[in-house]
Amino acid sequence: MSVSSFHPPERILMGPGPSDVNPRILEAMARPTIGHLDPMFVALMEEIKSLLQDTFLTKNKLTMPVSAPGSAGMETCFVNLVEAGDTVIVCQNGVFGGRMKENVERCGATAIMVEDDWGKPVDPNKLEDALKAHPEASTVAFVHAETSTGAISDAKTLVKIAHDYDCLTIVDAVTSLAGSELRVDDWDIDAIYSGTQKCLSCTPGISPVSFSDAAVERIQNRKTKVQSWFMDLNLVMGYWGEGAQRSYHHTAPINALYAFHESLVILQEEGLENSWVRHDANHQALKAGIEAMGLGFFVDEAYRLPQLNAVTLPEGIDEAAVRKILLSRYNLEIGAGLGPMAGKIWRIGLMGYASNQQNVLTCLGALDAVLTDMKAKIESGKAVNAALEVFA
Amino acid sequence: MSVSSFHPPERILMGPGPSDVNPRILEAMARPTIGHLDPMFVALMEEIKSLLQDTFLTKNKLTMPVSAPGSAGMETCFVNLVEAGDTVIVCQNGVFGGRMKENVERCGATAIMVEDDWGKPVDPNKLEDALKAHPEASTVAFVHAETSTGAISDAKTLVKIAHDYDCLTIVDAVTSLAGSELRVDDWDIDAIYSGTQKCLSCTPGISPVSFSDAAVERIQNRKTKVQSWFMDLNLVMGYWGEGAQRSYHHTAPINALYAFHESLVILQEEGLENSWVRHDANHQALKAGIEAMGLGFFVDEAYRLPQLNAVTLPEGIDEAAVRKILLSRYNLEIGAGLGPMAGKIWRIGLMGYASNQQNVLTCLGALDAVLTDMKAKIESGKAVNAALEVFA
Numbered sequence: 055m056s057v058s059s060f061h062p063p064e065r066i067l068m069g070p071g072p073s074d075v076n077p078r079i080l081e082a083m084a085r086p087t088i089g090h091l092d093p094m095f096v097a098l099m100e101e102i103k104s105l106l107q108d109t110f111l112t113k114n115k116l117t118m119p120v121s122a123p124g125s126a127g128m129e130t131c132f133v134n135l136v137e138a139g140d141t142v143i144v145c146q147n148g149v150f151g152g153r154m155k156e157n158v159e160r161c162g163a164t165a166i167m168v169e170d171d172w173g174k175p176v177d178p179n180k181l182e183d184a185l186k187a188h189p190e191a192s193t194v195a196f197v198h199a200e201t202s203t204g205a206i207s208d209a210k211t212l213v214k215i216a217h218d219y220d221c222l223t224i225v226d227a228v229t230s231l232a233g234s235e236l237r238v239d240d241w242d243i244d245a246i247y248s249g250t251q252k253c254l255s256c257t258p259g260i261s262p263v264s265f266s267d268a269a270v271e272r273i274q275n276r277k278t279k280v281q282s283w284f285m286d287l288n289l290v291m292g293y294w295g296e297g298a299q300r301s302y303h304h305t306a307p308i309n310a311l312y313a314f315h316e317s318l319v320i321l322q323e324e325g326l327e328n329s330w331v332r333h334d335a336n337h338q339a340l341k342a343g344i345e346a347m348g349l350g351f352f353v354d355e356a357y358r359l360p361q362l363n364a365v366t367l368p369e370g371i372d373e374a375a376v377r378k379i380l381l382s383r384y385n386l387e388i389g390a391g392l393g394p395m396a397g398k399i400w401r402i403g404l405m406g407y408a409s410n411q412q413n414v415l416t417c418l419g420a421l422d423a424v425l426t427d428m429k430a431k432i433e434s435g436k437a438v439n440a441a442l443e444v445f446a
Numbered sequence: 447m448s449v450s451s452f453h454p455p456e457r458i459l460m461g462p463g464p465s466d467v468n469p470r471i472l473e474a475m476a477r478p479t480i481g482h483l484d485p486m487f488v489a490l491m492e493e494i495k496s497l498l499q500d501t502f503l504t505k506n507k508l509t510m511p512v513s514a515p516g517s518a519g520m521e522t523c524f525v526n527l528v529e530a531g532d533t534v535i536v537c538q539n540g541v542f543g544g545r546m547k548e549n550v551e552r553c554g555a556t557a558i559m560v561e562d563d564w565g566k567p568v569d570p571n572k573l574e575d576a577l578k579a580h581p582e583a584s585t586v587a588f589v590h591a592e593t594s595t596g597a598i599s600d601a602k603t604l605v606k607i608a609h610d611y612d613c614l615t616i617v618d619a620v621t622s623l624a625g626s627e628l629r630v631d632d633w634d635i636d637a638i639y640s641g642t643q644k645c646l647s648c649t650p651g652i653s654p655v656s657f658s659d660a661a662v663e664r665i666q667n668r669k670t671k672v673q674s675w676f677m678d679l680n681l682v683m684g685y686w687g688e689g690a691q692r693s694y695h696h697t698a699p700i701n702a703l704y705a706f707h708e709s710l711v712i713l714q715e716e717g718l719e720n721s722w723v724r725h726d727a728n729h730q731a732l733k734a735g736i737e738a739m740g741l742g743f744f745v746d747e748a749y750r751l752p753q754l755n756a757v758t759l760p761e762g763i764d765e766a767a768v769r770k771i772l773l774s775r776y777n778l779e780i781g782a783g784l785g786p787m788a789g790k791i792w793r794i795g796l797m798g799y800a801s802n803q804q805n806v807l808t809c810l811g812a813l814d815a816v817l818t819d820m821k822a823k824i825e826s827g828k829a830v831n832a833a834l835e836v837f838a
Contacts, residue, residue, distance in 0.1 A: 057493050057714060059470075060707050062480045072700060075479045078451075083701060084476035087467045087649055088454045089779045101449050121651065122514035125696040126676045133674075156675050251697055257479055259513065259651065259699025281673050282525075283548050284518045302784065304517040305643055307651025308464060309475060310702060315452050322448060387481045392694065 065381070067408055068417055069389030070201050070362060070401045071229070072251035072258045074408035079256050082316035083309050090306040098315060099294065099306075105318035109231065109254075109326060110246065110264045112238035116287070117264040118294040119314055120247070121307050124228045127247030127261025129157055130285040131224045132195075134265075134273045135245055138162030141191040143184050143221070145176040147207070148200035149393045150226055158195070161281065166191065172200075172395065173364065175207040175357045178215055185219040194221045199230035201252075202392040204364035204401065205353045206234060210241040217242060222269055228252060231262070232321055233333045233361035233405060244269040253333065253361055255406030256317035259310050317406075334360045336409045339444040340402065343418035346440035347425070348432040352399050361409065363402040364395070368430040373397060376424055384420040414441050457773070458800070460809055461781035462593050462754060463621070464643035464650045465797035471648050474708035475701050482698040490707060491686065491698075497710035501623065501646075501718060502638065502656045504630035508679065509656040510686040511706055513699050516620045516641030519653025521549055522677040523616045523637040526657075526665045527585055530554030534585040535576050535613070537568040539599070540592035541785045542618055550587070553673065558583065564592075564787065565756065567599040567749040570607055577611040586613045591622035593644075594784040596756035596793065597745045598626060602633040609634060614661055620644060623654070624713055625725045625753035625797060636661040645725065645753055647798030648709035651702050709798075726752045728801045731836040732794065735810035738832035739817070740824040744791050753801065755794040756787075760822040765789060768816055776812040806833050 067074045088095050099118075107117045120127045132154070136142055140163040144154045147170040158165040168184045170177050176196050185191060194216035198209045209225055216223045222244040230236050233253030238246055244266045251258035265273070265287070273280075273287050280286035284304065292301040321329060337360030344351070344365055352364035367373050373390070377400070380386040389401035402417060418437040426434040459466045480487050491510075499509045512519045524546070528534055532555040536546045539562040550557040560576045562569050568588050577583060586608035590601045605615045614636040622628050625645030630638055636658045643650035657665070657679070665672075665679050672678035676696065684693040713721060729752030736743070736757055744756035759765050765782070769792070772778045781793035794809060810829040818826040 057497055057711055059474065059711055060477075060490050060493070060704060062477050062490075062704070063486055064478045065480045065484065067479065067481060069481055071697060072479050072481065075701075080476040080478070080701070082451065084472040085452075085454050086456045086472070087459065087464050087643075088457045089459060089461055089464065090650070092457065092773070092779065094455060098452050098454075101452070105449055122518060122676070123696045123699060126514060126518075129674065129676045153675065160671055160673050160675055249697065251479075257699065257701040258482070258697040259702050279552055281552050282521065283545065283552055284514070284521045304515045305463060305641065305650040307515060307649065307702065309467075309472070309649040309705075310651050310699065312452060312454070313701075319449055319451055381484070387484065 063385060066386045066413060066416060068403050068413060069387045070403050071249065071405060073255060073403055073405035075257055076255045076317065076320055076407040078320060079313045079316045083257060083313040085312050087308050090308060091300055091302065095308065096300055098311065102311065102315050102318065105322060106262050109318060109321060110238040111240065112264050114238065114264045114266055115296065116270050116291065119311065120261040120263055121304060122261060123259055124247065124249030124261045126285065127263050128153065128226060130263055130287065131245045131247050132157035132161055133280050133282045133285055134287045135193055135222060135224060135269060136161040136163045137276060137278055140193065141166060141188055142193040142195060143168060143181065143188065143191050145181060145196035147174055147176055147203065147205060148172050148197060149202035150197045150200060154195045173203045173205055173353045175205050176212060178208065178211045181212055182215050185215065185221065191221055193224060195224040197226040198236065199227065199234060199359050199362065201229045201362060202395060203353060204359045204362040206230065206357050206359050209243065213241050213243055222272060229359065229362055232326065232329050234359060235330055238264055250314055250317065253406045254317045254321065257310065257313050259307065260314050333404065333409050336404045336411065336414050337363065339414045339441040340404060340418065342444045343437035343441035346433060346436040347422055361403060361405045363404065364399040365402055366399060368425060368432050371428065371430050373400065376428065379424050380420055386417060386420050411445055455777060458778045458805060458808060460795050460800055460805060461779045462793045462795055463641065463797060465647060465795055466800035467649055468647045468712055468799040470712060471705045471708045475649060475705040477704050479700050482700060483692055483694065487700065488692055490703065494703065494707050494710065497714060498654050501710060501713060502630040503632065504656050506630065506656045506658055507688065508662050508683065511703065512653040512655055513696060514653060515651055516639065516653045518677065519639030519655050520545065520618060522655055522679065523639050524549035524553055525672050525674045525677050526679045527614060527616060527637055527661060528553040528555045529668060529670055532585065533558060533580055533583040534587060535560060535573065535580065535583050537573060537588035539566055539568055539595065539597060540564050540589060541594035542589045542592060546587045565595045565597055565745045567597050568604060570600065570603050573604060574607050577607065577613065583613055585616060587616040589618040590628065591619065591626060591751050593621045593754055594787060595745060596751045596754040598622065598749050598751050601635065605633050605635055614664060621751065621754055624718065624721050626751060627722055630656055642706055642709065645798045646709045646713065649702065649705050651699065652706050725796065725801050728796045728803065728806050729755065731806045731833040732796060732810065734836045735829035735833035738825060738828040739814055753795060753797045755796065756791040757794055758791055760817060760824050763820065763822050765792065768820065771816050772812055778809060778812050803837055
């Protein structure tokens with residue numbers, strides 16, 4: 055049986071990621087492949103590092119893309135900064151805090167969990183209590199923007215508390231980078247990872263990371279080797295580090311890095327703070343429409359992410375059926391709830407290139423029509439107008 | 447300082463990889479991104495698994511692409527099949543056997559090294575001696591086609607010996623897959639990994655792997671958790687495994703998988719065995735030209751890889767200067783020696799799409815011209831004609 059070339063449909067990606075990819079980035083990805091030690095590629099790497107520093111708002115020298123998806127970026131942070139026998143405080147208020155716990159334990163370390171309700175931000179007081187109770191802790195890890203719930207935590211305050219107790223910090227910025235205010239140097243974050251497929255509008259597969267001098271010092275002074283060869287930053291630095299002399303570590307994903315570079319160039323053109331503002335503006339319009347439909351938000355407004363909207367479901371609705379119709383009839387993807395949130399929320403992403411007026415209106419119009427068809431008890435016909443008023 | 451879009455030069459990639467990418471694959475990579483749980487994407491995943499089984503010549507159910515480069519594929523094999531305290535026999539006859547040792551040790555296991563001279567194949571007798579001396583060994587690992595030297599080892603025989611001593615086998619097929627005869631089921635290989643950027647002509651960044659039922663059984667019955675969360679096949683199987691119900695593990699590199707799918711479709715069109723034949727035919731022509739120039743090969747003909755030609759250097763030549771001129775004047779990339787082979791050989795790849803008559807002639811003509819300019823003591827002007835005679 056012979057298999058043919060694959061031609062994907064053109065979807066509107068308004069789930070939790072991947073989000074719509076800017077066509078400029080797709081075009082960049084298809085440019086001719088060159089060698090991973092080609093002088094032209096080495097020059098590209100330097101530009102990527104510099105643009106990424108601007109995006110993280112950091113001067114950290116060790117700022118680079120990991121050659122694998124965001125979850126490998128997370129693991130890169132943990133396996134390099136944590137050693138067997140260490141104690142790590144992990145703040146959990148969603149799925150990804152749980153994944154951090156897995157990472158800590160697989161390093162042979164002990165995870166002390168600071169639990170908050172899903173949909174709430176991490177409570178700084180609870181973190182401080184945990185640090186008081188565990189003076190042996192050397193690292194604090196938390197998620198800046200929880201993709202599973204759409205809640206943002208106060209990274210600046212959490213990092214300050216961690217530092218007061220002599221801990222380094224690992225911060226998940228997969229969903230926040232380029233969508234919400236994030237200042238690595240001003241907030242003194244030690245290790246941070248993100249993904250390309252959220253507010254950077256890029257294809258998935260790469261994880262941007264950055265490490266402070268204090269983090270690099272810890273990595274260079276480990277008692278044991280990093281348990282992962284592929285993710286060992288002591289080795290990766292030989293390829294991504296300073297100087298013209300690059301030593302081969304692994305073969306970089308050349309074309310994926312063309313795409314990543316283009317996404318950073320596009321962000322530079324827009325301006326980082328303008329991107330934050332755009333994400334918020336489109337969220338306000340979506341919010342007006344969602345509320346006009348009679349639906350609500352899972353997360354309180356005070357700590358609600360503009361780029362990831364956790365919308366509570368109308369009563370008695372088959373939520374999977376709604377998503378299926380949105381996909382088949384409108385080519386529109388929105389996300390289901392993840393883990394314990396399954397069947398309780400939809401996750402509507404307005405990330406990167408997908409955060410635009412057309413997507414807001416299409417999503418509201420399609421959702422309104424489908425719910426009306428299904429006789430869901432909502433206020434129909436008002437959503438798009440409510441959003442248009444915000445845009446006006 | 448503002449950074450512009452990156453426009454790479456058009457290189458001819460005849461190094462150790464990445465090799466020239468088929469333009470069809472670049473075009474596929476730029477198709478619209480869809481979600482990683484989209485039903486259309488799930489269908490694509492099934493096609494990829496099936497095409498990859500055909501490429502590995504296996505019926506192994508656990509046959510899939512790892513979402514990261516070949517060295518992560520290597521690590522996926524080791525961290526899943528090896529536990530702390532295990533003994534692993536590692537056969538080394540080049541750089542990548544050394545990397546296997548690193549992987550074993552980072553799993554907390556003991557590596558027993560079976561060393562052969564670089565450029566020679568792994569000696570089955572030495573492997574058998576090591577297995578006799580180490581009845582506690584549970585795994586044997588070796589490289590099928592050493593990218594650092596261009597030597598091929600007899601995988602079928604090595605696997606048979608390992609099985610005689612109740613060991614599972616981990617085989618590096620990064621450079622052999624689609625370029626040299628490789629039969630996973632006939633040869634009874636337990637775990638194998640490859641890369642996309644060699645004889646599959648695809649962009650780098652993905653590592654195809656396959657695991658036998660015996661390997662899967664070992665993975666499912668481990669005493670300890672896999673030390674890597676990202677590479678834990680018990681979790682990855684939930685996404686790539688059988689059935690329509692996919693559970694989210696990490697976000698798949700969607701567009702890289704479009705490219706990988708297209709590379710497998712192209713290979714299916716050509717036919718796997720035809721691809722092996724093509725790689726050999728182009729090697730024969732290159733060989734005639736290299737020898738007509740008065741240059742030689744580092745590896746004996748009996749175990750020389752057609753897709754990776756380790757060419758010995760003319761006396762007194764500045765080899766880096768030659769490569770620099772080839773790149774700047776002819777847009778032609780050939781590879782340097784790696785590790786201890788640096789300054790001793792060039793590595794000329796004829797892999798995948800790059801394995802064609804035009805590349806053979808361009809490479810011979812350019813190399814001949816540059817060496818003549820540099821007054822290297824070689825027979826000039828005969829190389830291209832010698833290759834043309836083989837093609838005729």
